[in-house]
Amino acid sequence: xxxxxxxxxxxxxxxxxxxxxxxxxxxxxxxxxxxxxxxxxxxxxxxxxxxxxxxxxxxxxxxxxxxxxxxxxxxxxxxxxxxxxxxxxxxxxxxxxxxxxxxxxxxxxxxxxxxxxxxxxxxxxxxxxxxxxxxxxxxxxxxxxxxxxxxxxxxxxxxxxxxxxxxxxxxxxxxxxxxxxxxxxxxxxxxxxxxxxxxxxxxxxxxxxxxxxxxxxxxxxxxxxxxxxxxxxxxxxxxxxxxxxxxxxxxxxxxxxxxxxxxxxxxxxxxxxxxxxxxxxxxxxxxx
Numbered sequence: 001x002x003x004x005x006x007x008x009x010x011x012x013x014x015x016x017x018x019x020x021x022x023x024x025x026x027x028x029x030x031x032x033x034x035x036x037x038x039x040x041x042x043x044x045x046x047x048x049x050x051x052x053x054x055x056x057x058x059x060x061x062x063x064x065x066x067x068x069x070x071x072x073x074x075x076x077x078x079x080x081x082x083x084x085x086x087x088x089x090x091x092x093x094x095x096x097x098x099x100x101x102x103x104x105x106x107x108x109x110x111x112x113x114x115x116x117x118x119x120x121x122x123x124x125x126x127x128x129x130x131x132x133x134x135x136x137x138x139x140x141x142x143x144x145x146x147x148x149x150x151x152x153x154x155x156x157x158x159x160x161x162x163x164x165x166x167x168x169x170x171x172x173x174x175x176x177x178x179x180x181x182x183x184x185x186x187x188x189x190x191x192x193x194x195x196x197x198x199x200x201x202x203x204x205x206x207x208x209x210x211x212x213x214x215x216x217x218x219x220x221x222x223x224x225x226x227x228x229x230x231x232x233x234x235x236x237x238x239x240x241x242x243x244x245x246x247x248x249x250x251x252x253x254x255x256x257x258x259x260x261x262x263x264x265x266x267x268x269x270x271x272x273x274x275x276x277x278x279x280x281x282x283x284x285x286x287x288x
Contacts, residue, residue, distance in 0.1 A: 007028050056102070065128050110261055198229040
């Protein structure tokens, strides 16, 4: 019989990698080979759906390895749910409950919660998450690894959402003063992303209600503060819209982009003086 174990772990919010306010607790109980985790958390208000993933992390020498434990919805004032998993060989990883040193909860809209179970602080940029964020992957491979919000929307619908004044047309017609300043441009020479526009977080009216949480996304706001714009475009291969955050491909930025919901990177062909490729971190988004 596997040994009995029971404890309570507190959960905190992490902003820019720093520990913040308490957000609830987890009651962990392991018995007869089954681990039960009862979560009681302060949720994210004013949103209908906030999907998130729960990871346990293992410390191996100087590296932290994350294991996906489950998924949850963080919407609402109060969130309560239960995860059950094997006490040993979690997700066929050869690791058990005794190896887990804490949890990280990552929402698709950018919020990050953490619960440390040992004496060492949680350092998000040192945790290796299972999602691959390699530029060499094809779009199809990446979509298998990271569930995304799907969308099928025509350019006519985007035009209606921007202006609310003109009838639908085959091309996007920008009519208000703010959007007249955003220009169509072609950052990608291979033609794989069409109808690219520079937009700002103020253009939230383009997004479906369930995407409004992206306005609070830390990675998005950081990229906008650095570069002064975001990218909205149409992927040529499947006509799906993408939201891009300008940036540079490097290890630390790749980790943060992946954790905060922008797992894919597309180069523009330009490079920094140190040789690092410039481009856009992006995700598929839904609009009205």
